[in-house]
Amino acid sequence: MGSRASQDLAVFHTAYRIPSDTHHRDYNRRPDGIAANGAVPAPKPPWSIAYAVHMPIPTSDHVSVLGTQWADEEWTELKGFWRPHEVCHTIRFLDWTVDGSPLRNLIRFVDGSVPSEPSFLDTQFRSGPQPGASLRALLGKGDPTAEDPICFSDGRVALLRCWCGDIFDRSVSAEIRFTDSLVRWNEIALQDEPNVWTGPDGVEPFSLTFARDQYESTVNALLHDWN
Numbered sequence: 001m002g003s004r005a006s007q008d009l010a011v012f013h014t015a016y017r018i019p020s021d022t023h024h025r026d027y028n029r030r031p032d033g034i035a036a037n038g039a040v041p042a043p044k045p046p047w048s049i050a051y052a053v054h055m056p057i058p059t060s061d062h063v064s065v066l067g068t069q070w071a072d073e074e075w076t077e078l079k080g081f082w083r084p085h086e087v088c089h090t091i092r093f094l095d096w097t098v099d100g101s102p103l104r105n106l107i108r109f110v111d112g113s114v115p116s117e118p119s120f121l122d123t124q125f126r127s128g129p130q131p132g133a134s135l136r137a138l139l140g141k142g143d144p145t146a147e148d149p150i151c152f153s154d155g156r157v158a159l160l161r162c163w164c165g166d167i168f169d170r171s172v173s174a175e176i177r178f179t180d181s182l183v184r185w186n187e188i189a190l191q192d193e194p195n196v197w198t199g200p201d202g203v204e205p206f207s208l209t210f211a212r213d214q215y216e217s218t219v220n221a222l223l224h225d226w227n
Helices: 003-012 130-138 212-226
Strands: 024-027 049-051 066-079 083-098 113-115 157-161 171-178 182-191 196-197 206-211
Touching: 049 182, 066 212, 130 157, 130 212, 182 212, 206 212
Parallel strands: 024 196
Antiparallel strands: 049 113, 066 083, 157 171, 171 182, 182 196, 182 206
């Protein structure tokens, strides 16, 4: 690794805190479900989950390679009022990979599950504004005021989001930081608005670092295809 990248990694090693005005759900529950301070936590939303082999999270001084791979996932929608019935949908999307493995496989729930949310590079939304907007946000050009936002009000960027396309239902998000030679997805965690979910109701936040040249080349090539 070049000296410039080494210096930039040293910058990233400085501790980062999620902004103090962001709400955290970290109940530190006892086995009976009551928080350490005696408060009864709100019910956990019925979010969809999947199971996969967890991959080890790269160390803080490791520079990863960002990539994509096609993925197919199924989700079930309940339709009908008088005669409710389930409708199964298959979604095809480009999944983000880190060093060749799906990003979602780095994300750990306490029960061993991983998020099932897809990326914005979803074929059902290909003709809409979200794919291009998501890629521009990954390049530091996100617009939190957009009609279909990719960024949260605290500046964090959604990497994966709900099947419906709404980041506020639940997303995997990160703060994206740039130096001359590196890009950092900082404090990757679950988020809705305005909550960043950690602890028993979320995942343990972690960060990933990419070489800026490789990262921007990958994202710009996708932007050419999906914009």
